[in-house]
Amino acid sequence: xxxxxxxxxxxxxxxxxxxxxxxxxxxxxxxxxxxxxxxxxxxxxxxxxxxxxxxxxxxxxxxxxxxxxxxxxxxxxxxxxxxxxxxxxxxxxxxxxxxxxxxxxxxxxxxxxxxxxxxxxxxxxxxxxxxxxxxxxxxxxxxxxxxxxxxxxxxxxxxxxxxxxxxxxxxxxxxxxxxxxxxxxxxxxxxxxxxxxxxxxxxxxxxxxxxxxxxxxxxxxxxxxxxxxxxxxxxxxxxxxxxxxxxxxxxxxxxxxxxxxxxxxxxxxxxxxxxxxxxxxxxxxxxxxxxxxxxxxxxxxxxxxxx
Numbered sequence: 001x002x003x004x005x006x007x008x009x010x011x012x013x014x015x016x017x018x019x020x021x022x023x024x025x026x027x028x029x030x031x032x033x034x035x036x037x038x039x040x041x042x043x044x045x046x047x048x049x050x051x052x053x054x055x056x057x058x059x060x061x062x063x064x065x066x067x068x069x070x071x072x073x074x075x076x077x078x079x080x081x082x083x084x085x086x087x088x089x090x091x092x093x094x095x096x097x098x099x100x101x102x103x104x105x106x107x108x109x110x111x112x113x114x115x116x117x118x119x120x121x122x123x124x125x126x127x128x129x130x131x132x133x134x135x136x137x138x139x140x141x142x143x144x145x146x147x148x149x150x151x152x153x154x155x156x157x158x159x160x161x162x163x164x165x166x167x168x169x170x171x172x173x174x175x176x177x178x179x180x181x182x183x184x185x186x187x188x189x190x191x192x193x194x195x196x197x198x199x200x201x202x203x204x205x206x207x208x209x210x211x212x213x214x215x216x217x218x219x220x221x222x223x224x225x226x227x228x229x230x231x232x233x234x235x236x237x238x239x240x241x242x243x244x245x246x247x248x249x250x251x252x253x254x255x256x257x258x259x260x261x262x263x264x265x266x267x268x269x270x271x272x273x274x275x276x277x278x279x280x281x282x283x284x285x286x287x288x289x290x291x292x293x294x295x296x297x298x299x300x301x302x303x304x305x306x307x
Contacts, residue, residue: 144254
């Protein structure tokens with residue numbers, strides 16, 4: 001995934017050795033990479049992306065599960081979430097086949113948009129099918145899914161107290177040896193330094209943060225984020241700098257943080273309240289940031305209290 005992972009856990013009698021758990025973890029990471037990496041020509045997703053319009057391809061259950069979750073998020077959000085944006089990501093300079101960060105022409109944008117859209121992707125039994133020459137990209141949910149896979153394997157092997165982090169998506173359960181909760185910090189969306197915006201105590205929840213402050217470019221004084229709005233085919237243009245979501249499923253938290261980032265501060269908060277999503281929004285206000293939280297987030301992480 002071009003990033004890092006970390007597994008911290010409390011050893012108990014009968015639990016496997018560190019080396020065994022590391023091997024189990026890296027086997028899962030390698031499988032996800034073989035199946036879902038858009039940066040590998042030999043991955044399943046790259047083979048699917050090279051297949052012509054109107055074709056179907058047999059896929060393992062794990063791949064179909066992720067597509068199913070992504071399609072459900074697309075339906076629930078009226079298209080604010082979309083797994084088929086890779087042609088647009090490449091065009092804007094953020095995808096695996098991107099060559100240069102530049103502003104596309106109207107003609108280039110129209111051509112790329114003709115090859116995107118969740119409605120052109122469907123599951124047919126054990127096969128994945130596409131109606132147009134689209135390219136699937138699971139990067140908005142694959143890391144959260146991987147966290148859940150690793151956690152499930154740890155629990156099968158007798159580990160119940162852990163903090164698992166894959167590319168910044170994470171999940172924790174139980175308590176540390178001294179009885180303290182696992183604590184994680186939500187990072188303030190600053191370019192110049194790393195500062196904690198808020199510290200959370202986690203037990204049984206996955207956490208995902210999406211933001212526009214790490215991957216972007218500027219041209220003629222305008223900032224272009226790597227988060228694209230499927231409705232326009234262009235980078236988001238609102239004031240939302242980052243959004244953090246907590247959910248028992250790290251996979252779902254991963255997808256929801258992207259979805260809310262696309263919707264922006266007003267529509268995103270309204271969506272989170274309607275859907276009961278625990279979300280923390282950081283919004284640009286001139287040279288400073290303001291924060292807003294959904295009711296579900298405050299109930300889950302009351303200031304100064306354990307969840």
